[in-house]
Amino acid sequence: MNNMFKALPQEDKTVLALKGIYQCFGYNKYKLSRFEEYGFYLKYKSFLQSDKILSFTDLDGRLMALKPDITLSIIKNAQDNSPTPQKLYYNETVYRENANTNTFKEINQMGLEYIGCVDEYALCEVALLAKMSLSEISPSNVLEISHMGYVQGLLEELSLDVPKEEALNALKAKSAHSLCKLTQNKAHAQDLEALCTLSGAFEEIYPKAKSLCKNEKMDTALSQLKAISDAFEKAGQTGLRLDFTLLNDTEFYDGILMAGYVEGVAHAVLAGGGYNSMMQKLKKNCGAIGFAVYLSELEFVKTTKPSVPDAVIINQSGNQGQLLQSVLSLAQQGIKCVVVPNGTAIQGKQTYIFNEKGLIKC
């Protein structure tokens, strides 16, 4: 069986490995229905990545939606006063707009959520699991972390001539030249430029980030990030980056932010963060942190040619039970084999003929 497992495509192996990791850390599988009432998303549409929702009328007349998001449903169903944290993972499909084709697309997404009191240990555990997930996808990976509290803390100190969203957009684009135009105050412009350039290996950027701290909010945020870095060091994890231009989904996340990249893929393959205020908005009296791995992106990790069978067996004649036994024996060794009728030509790494004499290597 172990050899047969090796024959699985890399993406499938990754999914199984991630499930194994999450289970070992005490996360339980969470199965959701593919549908949710449309009204639920309408109420919280500002927290969705897009307001385009694939809807349909169910047989009982209710307007339903194919899920555009998993976390909202998980929050909705979360137990409010559980004495222990709810630790769960999912592997689900979401339906979102494909802006390039102006159609809906299916996105396969796997992720985990930690719901409860998010203390320093919980932060570090979720960040470590994010890093371990990336390492399962590719050895060449980086986990980038940031904190909404740090960015908001600085923006609160500065006098900007424009709405805060404009500053966040310029920051997201690492556009120092645009940021500097947002305030007449030279010192404030310098602070914004400094924030924009806080990007790189954690240990290199941390002292610079520390010196830019201007209030308690920034200090608290940075100390949470430092706790993650310290935990990573103890766990022997490398490849942690600090970048305050990482601002994914500012409507949803209010704490730590995470994004994971693997070499060769143009988009983040992992994204997540802390969303305590979102929990409060959905009337849940606890905190939460989580991340999603975009499995659909994994097909771009390595461009491999479609694999040919390891063994092609041309079935000429003979005892078919004996043939099946031979195929089983090969499969148990992890050899992918295909039996074809006599006269058929398909490409394989090794060709065999099966006849009265048994299996003969060509």
Add this chain to the structure above:
Amino acid sequence: MLSIALPKGRLGDKVYDILEKIGYECSEIKEDNRMLVFENKKIGVRYFLVKPSDVDIYVERGAADIGIVGKDILLESNADVYELLDLALGKCRICVAAKKDYVEDMSRTLRVATKFVNVAKEYYATQNREIEIIKLNGSIELAPISGLSDVIVDIVESGSTLRENNLEVISDITTVSARLIACKAAYKFKQVQIDEICKKLKTVISND
């Protein structure tokens, strides 16, 4: 290897000259041929020559690590890339223009001809003005002259094309220039090289 998407044409030529000056030379690029990929393995740089409006796509999707693109194209595409530097090259404005004797009739929908559909939509949305967009791909100035539209939203450099066609600017939307952009994922793995080229370009710009 750092891959750079350069726009074909005048802007690309200008930017290449600067890049050559700061140590990213690839002399084959100046030869008269139809090649689209040029490489200098010695210094680890590869250039792609692409249509100006496609530069952001190459960079956003990671085919090129960095690229040079007009802000007008970025505004229109909303590409998810880092906009690292304003190169202050190819400076111009995106404006609303109309025939010299044009008087806007506020009682009816405004017909706007443009190739910058999103820019125009956003601009008029801030004014709460009902508009009908007419998407054109070139010779935009012809639209108000021929009665196809009331106004146009287009790039204005010196204004001479407008003047020659008896048109004038009635409002400025924004100023645009060439920008150095980077692929977000590539930046995580090649930050040192990208920051270095960015720093060198900044020095050249501030000296000019």
